[in-house]
Amino acid sequence: MKVKELMDKKFIVVGPDEDLDEVSEKMETHKRFTIPVVDEKRRLIGWITSLNVIRGLREGKKRVSEIMHIPEEIIHVHENDPARLAVLEISKHKVVNLPVLDDEGVIVGIVRALDIVKTLSSLYEIKVYKIFEAMSQELKGISWDELMEAAAIITRRRTGERITAEEYEERIKKSTFGEAIWATGGLEKFFVGLIAIGELVIARKVARARK
Amino acid sequence: MKVKELMDKKFIVVGPDEDLDEVSEKMETHKRFTIPVVDEKRRLIGWITSLNVIRGLREGKKRVSEIMHIPEEIIHVHENDPARLAVLEISKHKVVNLPVLDDEGVIVGIVRALDIVKTLSSLYEIKVYKIFEAMSQELKGISWDELMEAAAIITRRRTGERITAEEYEERIKKSTFGEAIWATGGLEKFFVGLIAIGELVIARKVARARK
Incomplete structure (x- = not known):
C-alpha cells in the first residue's frame, strides 16, 4: 500500500497573501486545525495551524505569510512512499495531518491521524x-x-x-x-x-x- | 486492555471563568488543539478547541464559559471501558482527543489519536x-x-x-x-x-x- 492510497484527496488550501481573519473563518467552517499554504501552481510553500493563527491575530499579524511555517519545517511524504512511512512519520513527529507531495512539490493529498486510526483499527x-x-x-x-x-x-x-x-x-x-x-x-x-x-x-x- | 492503560495522564485543564486571551496562550505554549474545562473538583464541565477560541476572540468573547461545548456534546469514555471502545469512538466521531472520566465524572486522562496511531502501528x-x-x-x-x-x-x-x-x-x-x-x-x-x-x-x- 502506498501513501496515495491512504491519503485524503479532499482538502482546502490557502495562499500566502490571504487575510488571517478570513483564513481563521475558513478553518472554523471546514473544522481544520491545520491548512497547507500553496503558490499559484499548488506547490507546498507553507503550513499553518490554528495555534499559529491564534498567536498571529493576537500579535496583530495580517497575512498568512507572516505566520506560516516554512517548507524546511514541514514534515511531509511523497505520494509513492509506502503507507507505513506516513504512519511512522505521524507517530514520530506527533503531527495530526501530513501533507503528501508529488515529484513537482505539488500537494496532492493529506494523510490524517484519524484516517490512520480508522485503517489500523479495521484490522483489529x-x-x-x-x-x-x-x-x-x-x-x-x-x-x-x-x-x-x-x-x-x-x-x-x-x-x-x-x-x-x-x-x-x-x-x-x-x-x-x-x-x-x-x-x-x-x-x-x-x-x-x-x-x-x-x-x-x-x-x-x-x-x-x-x- | 482498558482505557486507563492507553490514556495520557498528563494534560492541562482550564476553568470556566478563565480569560480567553490567557487560555489561547496556554494552548499555544502546550501545543494543544483542545482543552477540557473543569470545575473545582476537576469534574468535566466543558470542552474547547482552538477553533472555538479563534471564533470567540473574533466575536469579542471574554471567558471560557462563553465558548465551551457543554457536557452533553462531549464524546467521552470511562476509564474502565475497553481500550477498543476509545479507538472506535475516535474513529467514529473524528475527534483527535477523547476525555476519560471516572465514576464521579472527574477527568482522569485523555486518549489521543496520535497515541493510538503509535500503539496500533507498533503491532505492524x-x-x-x-x-x-x-x-x-x-x-x-x-x-x-x-x-x-x-x-x-x-x-x-x-x-x-x-x-x-x-x-x-x-x-x-x-x-x-x-x-x-x-x-x-x-x-x-x-x-x-x-x-x-x-x-x-x-x-x-x-x-x-x-x-
Missing part, C-alpha cells in the same frame, strides 16, 4: 472466526468440527479452562483479532496458539489415515 | 522473523532450517518466485508484520500461508518418523 476488528474459516479451507481433509474440537483441547491445555468445541465456536464468532491479541498476550502468542491447533488437527488426521 | 512493526521464531519453538522436533526450507517451498508454490531458504530467512528478518499483510493480501491470507508452512513441516516430520 476482523473476527477471529474469519481466520479459522481461512484455516479450515487451507487444511484439506479436516472438518470444521474437528478444527473446533482441536481448538477447545488446546485452550484447555494452555489455560486450564474447561471449554467445549461449541463454546469455542461461539466465542470466536464474537471476538475480534484485536481482543484475541490482548487476551493471549501478544501477536506471536496468538499465532503460536493457532499453530498448536493446526498441529493437533494435522496429527489427528495422520493418525486417522494410519488406522 | 513486529518483524515476521519473530513470528517464525515463536512458531519454531512451538513445533517440537522441527529445526529452524527445516522451517525455512518449508517456507521457501510454500512461497515458490504460491507465487512462482524462485526463492531459497536462505533468501527467505533474510527477507523475514527485514520485513514487518504490516508489510507481510499488505504483501499477501490480508491478515487471513498471511495466516493461511503460515498454516500451509506448518502443515508441510509437520507432514515432513511424520514422513521422516515412518522411515
Whole structure:
C-alpha cells in the first residue's frame, strides 16, 4: 500500500497573501486545525495551524505569510512512499495531518491521524472466526468440527479452562483479532496458539489415515 | 486492555471563568488543539478547541464559559471501558482527543489519536522473523532450517518466485508484520500461508518418523 492510497484527496488550501481573519473563518467552517499554504501552481510553500493563527491575530499579524511555517519545517511524504512511512512519520513527529507531495512539490493529498486510526483499527476488528474459516479451507481433509474440537483441547491445555468445541465456536464468532491479541498476550502468542491447533488437527488426521 | 492503560495522564485543564486571551496562550505554549474545562473538583464541565477560541476572540468573547461545548456534546469514555471502545469512538466521531472520566465524572486522562496511531502501528512493526521464531519453538522436533526450507517451498508454490531458504530467512528478518499483510493480501491470507508452512513441516516430520 502506498501513501496515495491512504491519503485524503479532499482538502482546502490557502495562499500566502490571504487575510488571517478570513483564513481563521475558513478553518472554523471546514473544522481544520491545520491548512497547507500553496503558490499559484499548488506547490507546498507553507503550513499553518490554528495555534499559529491564534498567536498571529493576537500579535496583530495580517497575512498568512507572516505566520506560516516554512517548507524546511514541514514534515511531509511523497505520494509513492509506502503507507507505513506516513504512519511512522505521524507517530514520530506527533503531527495530526501530513501533507503528501508529488515529484513537482505539488500537494496532492493529506494523510490524517484519524484516517490512520480508522485503517489500523479495521484490522483489529476482523473476527477471529474469519481466520479459522481461512484455516479450515487451507487444511484439506479436516472438518470444521474437528478444527473446533482441536481448538477447545488446546485452550484447555494452555489455560486450564474447561471449554467445549461449541463454546469455542461461539466465542470466536464474537471476538475480534484485536481482543484475541490482548487476551493471549501478544501477536506471536496468538499465532503460536493457532499453530498448536493446526498441529493437533494435522496429527489427528495422520493418525486417522494410519488406522 | 482498558482505557486507563492507553490514556495520557498528563494534560492541562482550564476553568470556566478563565480569560480567553490567557487560555489561547496556554494552548499555544502546550501545543494543544483542545482543552477540557473543569470545575473545582476537576469534574468535566466543558470542552474547547482552538477553533472555538479563534471564533470567540473574533466575536469579542471574554471567558471560557462563553465558548465551551457543554457536557452533553462531549464524546467521552470511562476509564474502565475497553481500550477498543476509545479507538472506535475516535474513529467514529473524528475527534483527535477523547476525555476519560471516572465514576464521579472527574477527568482522569485523555486518549489521543496520535497515541493510538503509535500503539496500533507498533503491532505492524513486529518483524515476521519473530513470528517464525515463536512458531519454531512451538513445533517440537522441527529445526529452524527445516522451517525455512518449508517456507521457501510454500512461497515458490504460491507465487512462482524462485526463492531459497536462505533468501527467505533474510527477507523475514527485514520485513514487518504490516508489510507481510499488505504483501499477501490480508491478515487471513498471511495466516493461511503460515498454516500451509506448518502443515508441510509437520507432514515432513511424520514422513521422516515412518522411515
